[in-house]
Amino acid sequence: MALDITWTKAWIARSADVISEHRTDLTTLDRAIGDGDHGENMDRGFSAVATKLADLSADATPGDALKMVATTLISTVGGASGPLFGTAYLKAAGAVAGHEELDGADLVAMLTAARDGIVLRGKAEPGDKTMIDAWTPAVEAAATALAAGKDEVAILVAAAEAAEAGSAATDPLVARKGRASYLGERAIGHRDPGSVSSALLLRAAVDATTD
Amino acid sequence: MALDITWTKAWIARSADVISEHRTDLTTLDRAIGDGDHGENMDRGFSAVATKLADLSADATPGDALKMVATTLISTVGGASGPLFGTAYLKAAGAVAGHEELDGADLVAMLTAARDGIVLRGKAEPGDKTMIDAWTPAVEAAATALAAGKDEVAILVAAAEAAEAGSAATDPLVARKGRASYLGERAIGHRDPGSVSSALLLRAAVDATTD
Amino acid sequence: MKKLINDPKNVVEEAVTGFAVAHADLVTASFDPIFVVRADAPVAGKVALISGGGSGHEPLHAGFVGFGMLDAAVPGAVFTSPTPDPILAATLAINSGAGVLQIVKNYTGDVLNFETAAELAEAEGVTVRTVIVDDDVAVKDSLYTAGRRGVAGTVLVEKIAGAAAQRGDDLEAVAAIATRVNAQTRSMGVALTPCVVPHAGEPSFTLADDEIEIGIGIHGEPGRERIQLEPADQIVDRLLAPILEDLPFASGDRVLLFVNGMGGTPQVELYIVYRRAAELLAANGIEVGVSLVGNFVTSLEMQGASITVLKLDPELEELWNAPVQTAALRWGR
Amino acid sequence: MKKLINDPKNVVEEAVTGFAVAHADLVTASFDPIFVVRADAPVAGKVALISGGGSGHEPLHAGFVGFGMLDAAVPGAVFTSPTPDPILAATLAINSGAGVLQIVKNYTGDVLNFETAAELAEAEGVTVRTVIVDDDVAVKDSLYTAGRRGVAGTVLVEKIAGAAAQRGDDLEAVAAIATRVNAQTRSMGVALTPCVVPHAGEPSFTLADDEIEIGIGIHGEPGRERIQLEPADQIVDRLLAPILEDLPFASGDRVLLFVNGMGGTPQVELYIVYRRAAELLAANGIEVGVSLVGNFVTSLEMQGASITVLKLDPELEELWNAPVQTAALRWGR
Ligand SMILES: Nc1ncnc2c1ncn2[C@@H]1O[C@H](COP(=O)(O)OP(=O)(O)O)[C@@H](O)[C@H]1O
Ligand SMILES: Nc1ncnc2c1ncn2[C@@H]1O[C@H](COP(=O)(O)OP(=O)(O)O)[C@@H](O)[C@H]1O
Ligand SMILES: [Mg+2]
Ligand SMILES: [Mg+2]
Ligand SMILES: [Mg+2]
């Protein structure tokens, strides 16, 4: 399938669904090493996003849709994840601005811009036990797939799988950013909630290709 | 035995013991229909009384000892029971002032004065579910025993038994004085704590005759 | 029972010690017997105001000692009236010759102990008047009870009578103002959770996870009825209806609306209660001229709140707004 | 969970509504987006102060809006930073041209949302400075954490910087004062019980009947260690030792001692804590120049307390004592 506005809207709709489905799980993870609101925060944001999806003009591009997600998340989520995901979608939108359809290079540019936006705002490095631990392997896997000549769907699959593995790999880490950093050693054995929601969003991008 | 200062001191010492023993029971009764401090209040007062017992001068009369109880209770108990029992002992002391040894008439005068003192301060009538429901039958039984020519011990026994029966008879009553009056019908089935402590004090007077 | 205390026996003494050190500019504490007076007591020529009662209701009463309010506060053991001795000692410490007004919450223990203290003070040549506060509409006022309880309205009586004394009113006038405030004040409260008296170590009553007690007293005494937890707006309706009926308050009245926290209720909840109460008063044509929201008459860590309404007149409103400088209530200086 | 609320979703909006009605003389509230400003905002020629953060810490921040303190408070959802929109709207509402100082507690969410709002405000021509408050010594300040948390010391920063702005200091000067207060302030807290976020409906953490959490954060974040309940004096020693070491405070210092309640702790307990803290400071040769005791930075109904010590200098003390007129802190007018 072509990764056009239809796919982008399907991705966003699936994102809202999957976040709503995992609301309690995300909050439970956050209760263990944060303040127990990540699911609530993300769901508030993506519910607002879902509502606005219908309002997108008929000739909107994928970049327009991503920008709507960005501004909606920024203005509804709050907390740490609001500005971080907001910036990610804003930079992603910028990377593909004007394109009607996204090819493999666009996807890699989009994911890279999103990751860089999160780093710019949050200053986290890989291994700090944050959402960056999902995004960085995702960007790398996507770039590798593109270099290996894989198609768009395969690139998205590579990114989602890498994000899921990266998220799981946060379990043994001590956190150095966000609320979990207050816990020191006590964070060990818990998965970072922001990395889980990040992986869910990237998996939704894959699933949207079959909608 | 002669009801002299030795008996009076024994009565006071036994009173302190018996209140201390029943501290929790009295508080539990008060928790049901009051504010759960009657045992605590009485024990605080009679502990102070017990401490002062040794300080009584060698030539103290029963009236002097009762006056010491009165002023100590007034200045240590607080709550409703402090001024009420304080007044009772103060009036009792006045009724036997100067007497070295108490005869049957003295006992009846003493109990009557005590009861009248409580009524003067607290304005309760028989049947209001207060300590008066122990004191009034006690006074009446003592007067009847005196009129029937009973000896001092028998008069004290009659008073104690009547107080115990009077206290038990508070169970089915609705309270019209004190905190329990806030409860209306909900006080039914509970015994008035002040009537129980009153009966304990009168029983201690009997037991002190065998010390 | 988890509390930030040392020996339960020392709770009152240690708390008063801390209070007196923290507010040394406002108050002086005595410890044998225990009472708190204005740092500048006795204030020459001024009628002196004294109040007191069981501890556990803080900031009542010591938090209201200072310019424009109380001259002395006498804290008893937790939830137990003080004895006459400290009341007498405090009375003598604040009397400047203009007489002393006792403000006493209507509980048998408080009434009797203050009465005894008043007799002893009169015997020492002090003129004493007493005003009994009984604002709690949860309890039926009849010949067959000890009468209504004194609850949150006590703060209003203390503030307004304190301002009257501060402006120079004589003893009879201050007593008359205090009596008027009490007569025009009605309160009712709700408890969501019980409280634990330190030396008792167990809750004064129990409530199921979904139960609340309507008409609770400030010592955890039972109220009118125990019901299932409801939305705040419905609870407010239940508290305010008997208050409005009792005086009765009527359309056109101007009132002071006071939402009081019982000690363990977050401030957001108090303002949610306030919001509904103000809305209801407006719907009844009653204008809120003055508002007070916060923990002023508490029951240790009890969760719950009470609503108090005072019918204002221009004099009472002016006296309420007059400067006051105490640990818990302060404005105008 | 028993709370005096209606729909958990409406807690913040309803509480702010009640707050704004109760304190209409001091503040004005907006609701879309939600924020609270001084009734007389913008104040011509004055540097404007804005703060905010998750709700549930009341009276922080809206209770400190008024003369001599904050110009605006922006409440987020309970325990969740507000988004940039209301921060921007409030910034524009209070800016009189003299610039706006953001006072932000050091949590990633607050920092990022205020940062975004500042960028947007700058884009609209408003000069913005930001001071981050991070007074909590329970958390190690290192490159390997998000840094120390901002807790009760925030009140001191808001009061003193507010007084500097009120006396006419320019933006850089007010920011410098705020930075100095933060640099000289240290805090640490203890929780006896957890709190329940309304929409979550269950406690943020659990403590056994005999356990307490030393070094608790104001959102129920874990602290340094979980220990058995101890007498208050020992707990105070545990809280104060790291505070005194950290600056370090030294003999001869004159300080502000602030004992803060977490929301569900009775006032008697706060004064018992104060008593011991004052005693320990005295033993260390440190003089308490100013005292503050009460519920100022809370965690809903959490039982517990925190101790804050600010090293005073004559200017900070004068600014602390300067008149302030807000719902929760008031003197001198
Ligand atoms: N500095 C940071 N950089 C990247 N991600 C971060 C940073 N701080 C926090 N996060 C992410 O944010 C998530 C928490 O989001 P959320 O719970 O919604 O916000 P809050 O912590 O404000 O309650 C964490 O799980 C982590 O993945
Ligand atoms: N007006 C009264 N007259 C006689 N006895 C009274 C009166 N009011 C209360 N009491 C007695 O006092 C007892 C309660 O004493 P206590 O619990 O020590 O005081 P408080 O009610 O102040 O806590 C009641 O059980 C009752 O017997
Ligand atoms: Mg969170
Ligand atoms: Mg009692
Ligand atoms: Mg009592």
Ligand SMILES: [Mg+2]
């Ligand atoms: Mg949060």
